[in-house]
Amino acid sequence: MTYNELSNQIFQKQSYLCVGLDTDPRKLPHHLLSEPDPVFAFNRAIIDATANLAVAYKPNIAFYEAQGPRGWESLQKTLDYIPADCFTIADAKRGDIGNTSGLYARAFFDPTAAGLNFDSITVAPYMGHDSVMPFLDYAGKWVILLALTSNPGSADFQRLATGDKEELFEAVIKRAHTWAGPDRLMFVVGATQADELSRIRALAPDSFLLVPGVGAQGGSLADVSRRGLTAAGGLLVNASRSILYASNGTDFADRAHDEAKALQAEMAEYLAVGNRQ
Numbered sequence: 273m274t275y276n277e278l279s280n281q282i283f284q285k286q287s288y289l290c291v292g293l294d295t296d297p298r299k300l301p302h303h304l305l306s307e308p309d310p311v312f313a314f315n316r317a318i319i320d321a322t323a324n325l326a327v328a329y330k331p332n333i334a335f336y337e338a339q340g341p342r343g344w345e346s347l348q349k350t351l352d353y354i355p356a357d358c359f360t361i362a363d364a365k366r367g368d369i370g371n372t373s374g375l376y377a378r379a380f381f382d383p384t385a386a387g388l389n390f391d392s393i394t395v396a397p398y399m400g401h402d403s404v405m406p407f408l409d410y411a412g413k414w415v416i417l418l419a420l421t422s423n424p425g426s427a428d429f430q431r432l433a434t435g436d437k438e439e440l441f442e443a444v445i446k447r448a449h450t451w452a453g454p455d456r457l458m459f460v461v462g463a464t465q466a467d468e469l470s471r472i473r474a475l476a477p478d479s480f481l482l483v484p485g486v487g488a489q490g491g492s493l494a495d496v497s498r499r500g501l502t503a504a505g506g507l508l509v510n511a512s513r514s515i516l517y518a519s520n521g522t523d524f525a526d527r528a529h530d531e532a533k534a535l536q537a538e539m540a541e542y543l544a545v546g547n548r549q
């Protein structure tokens with residue numbers, strides 16, 4: 273999906289919601305456990321309930337890897353089920369020396385070589401340009417680089433001073449701009465870091481930002497939207513647990529719909545105002 277196609281989806285659906293498919297088999301509603309593939313049955317119901325409200329889906333790969341070969345099968349079926357008008361994110365946080373990154377890229381971007389066919393992957397920037405470029409070698413695919421993450425430990429390294437009034441996450445954003453433009457590169461910024469969004473927008477005015485951390489982690493959609501929205505939309509705000517596990521009964525998909533609808537309705541208001549600090 274291109275930059276303009278993603279932006280158009282946001283304005284058509286009046287939403288910049290990304291539904292995180294962090295599907296934990298231990299949290300599935302009991303009645304799904306007799307399904308041949310309970311994880312896929314759950315994801316299919318969540319996708320059916322939210323597809324008109326979301327512009328992106330983000331399976332967190334850990335939840336599937338932890339299930340062994342069955343997990344990869346559930347992931348493949350889920351990816352195939354996501355509607356074509358939705359952007360797909362492999363939240364895998366990969367990155368290694370070049371030849372290894374090349375194989376990670378193949379695993380997530382190249383269905384002709386037994387890989388999956390995601391639109392994008394999250395990548396850790398710590399190993400530098402040669403760990404990131406192999407992902408960018410895949411035309412039309414996106415890299416989403418960790419910049420300022422939502423967790424408390426983000427301060428340990430990401431906020432270290434790297435220059436006069438510059439912190440490491442800012443150096444990452446500046447350097448990454450020399451690798452690819454906003455049409456191929458996004459940044460992860462936690463919703464819990466909304467105070468820093470104005471600074472980040474100054475460095476990356478046109479980039480899409482993937483913003484996890486509303487819902488279960490307590491980030492504010494209002495603050496993120498006020499500081500992060502751009503004329504193209506420019507945000508993908510992720511919620512996982514607050515949508516997936518809104519209920520663990522037979523009504524789980526309806527409750528997931530309600531949670532997603534509440535976020536989408538709020539997003540539509542912010543898009544209408546179009547405000548940005």
Ligand SMILES: O=c1ccn([C@@H]2O[C@H](COP(=O)(O)O)[C@@H](O)[C@H]2O)c(=O)[nH]1
Pocket residue numbers: 292294332363420421422423460461462484485486487488489510511512513514
């Ligand atoms: O900084 C980051 C980067 C990634 N994540 C991931 O997003 C979801 C958030 O899940 P919630 O249940 O909505 O809290 C999850 O997959 C994380 O691994 C993040 O939270 N923060």
